[in-house]
Amino acid sequence: MVRSGRRAPAGRPSTSDKVVDGKVSDDIDRLDDQAFARWLAGRAGEALTALRAGQGFADPRALKDAGDQASHELMLAALARYRPTDAVLSEEQADSRQDFSTGDRAARLDADRVWIIDPLDGTREFSEEGRTDWAVHVALWERSAGPDGGLTAGAVGMPARTGADGTPLILGTGEPTPAAVDGPLRIAVSRSRPPAFVPQLIEDLGAQAVPMGSAGVKVCAVVTGQADAYVHAGGQYEWDSAAPVAVALGAGMHASRIDGSPLRYNAANPRLPDLLVCRPEQAEQLLKAIDRLL
Numbered sequence: 001m002v003r004s005g006r007r008a009p010a011g012r013p014s015t016s017d018k019v020v021d022g023k024v025s026d027d028i029d030r031l032d033d034q035a036f037a038r039w040l041a042g043r044a045g046e047a048l049t050a051l052r053a054g055q056g057f058a059d060p061r062a063l064k065d066a067g068d069q070a071s072h073e074l075m076l077a078a079l080a081r082y083r084p085t086d087a088v089l090s091e092e093q094a095d096s097r098q099d100f101s102t103g104d105r106a107a108r109l110d111a112d113r114v115w116i117i118d119p120l121d122g123t124r125e126f127s128e129e130g131r132t133d134w135a136v137h138v139a140l141w142e143r144s145a146g147p148d149g150g151l152t153a154g155a156v157g158m159p160a161r162t163g164a165d166g167t168p169l170i171l172g173t174g175e176p177t178p179a180a181v182d183g184p185l186r187i188a189v190s191r192s193r194p195p196a197f198v199p200q201l202i203e204d205l206g207a208q209a210v211p212m213g214s215a216g217v218k219v220c221a222v223v224t225g226q227a228d229a230y231v232h233a234g235g236q237y238e239w240d241s242a243a244p245v246a247v248a249l250g251a252g253m254h255a256s257r258i259d260g261s262p263l264r265y266n267a268a269n270p271r272l273p274d275l276l277v278c279r280p281e282q283a284e285q286l287l288k289a290i291d292r293l294l
């Protein structure tokens with residue numbers, strides 16, 4: 001179960017508190033970790049939406065790079081300001097993909113609290129006009145959450161999609177478990193790099209593939225009941241799945257490696273190349289079917 005380690009202190013901000021983008025900065029400082037994750041995903045999402053509108057889609061490469069950079073910088077500045085003693089693992093850091101198993105040691109490996117962020121997931125889709133399958137990921141890993149630590153907060157923002165209240169959609173760790181849907185199993189897969197075994201898996205299970213961009217969007221499709229499972233293999237990093245997995249676990253979903261072993265975060269090597277997120281009642285069937293194909 002996902003839990004939050006930092007609680008919001010009581011009290012109201014004074015009128016002299018600095019106002020940051022419509023929110024009083026002291027208010028933000030008082031948010032608990034889960035509310036802060038949601039706030040940060042929202043702020044980064046607003047910046048990305050504005051960038052997309054302002055820059056346009058004529059040069060997709062430039063738009064991808066600008067999106068990655070703008071969101072990363074916004075999030076790092078906010079984390080430095082509001083969570084100054086915590087470590088950060090972001091896709092856009094220079095050494096983000098470095099394996100620290102031997103030799104150098106990253107500061108995050110000795111930290112008790114690490115924010116694992118993907119400033120722009122589904123970068124390819126972000127650069128394609130009209131597509132809404134891209135996301136912002138914010139997760140918190142805490143050492144105290146288990147023998148290998150664990151995820152204690154998470155938010156996945158989908159800035160180009162709107163919720164029931166008309167505002168950009170952000171899923172957190174308190175989403176309800178969706179009702180089961182009759183019919184063939186709907187398996188969300190990467191639209192550009194699906195695992196090689198997926199066509200056979202689909203055939204073996206009489207399932208349907210639902211291709212879409214962004215790991216966060218695919219996990220959220222499971223959490224909201226638009227898909228029954230998300231299967232990935234062949235490459236990914238901790239930031240691609242940390243926040244989505246926190247959201248999925250909070251909604252009572254199954255989340256593991258495709259061999260059924262646990263997903264571990266803040267590891268020396270940030271590669272986390274495969275995962276299965278699904279409705280819990282489908283986990284055994286899916287793990288067995290995948291195992292037969294590996």
Ligand SMILES: Nc1ncnc2c1ncn2[C@@H]1O[C@H](COP(=O)(O)O)[C@@H](OP(=O)(O)O)[C@H]1O
Nearest residue numbers: 120121122123190193213214215234235236240
């Ligand atoms: N084989 C692979 N190796 C490394 N990263 C991969 C990968 N397949 C997917 N990913 C990453 O997982 C995220 C979701 O991918 P997809 O949309 O194809 O499902 C993307 O993150 P980014 O957009 O943050 O780079 C993508 O880069």
Ligand SMILES: [Mg+2]
Nearest residue numbers: 118121122240
């Ligand atoms: Mg990503």
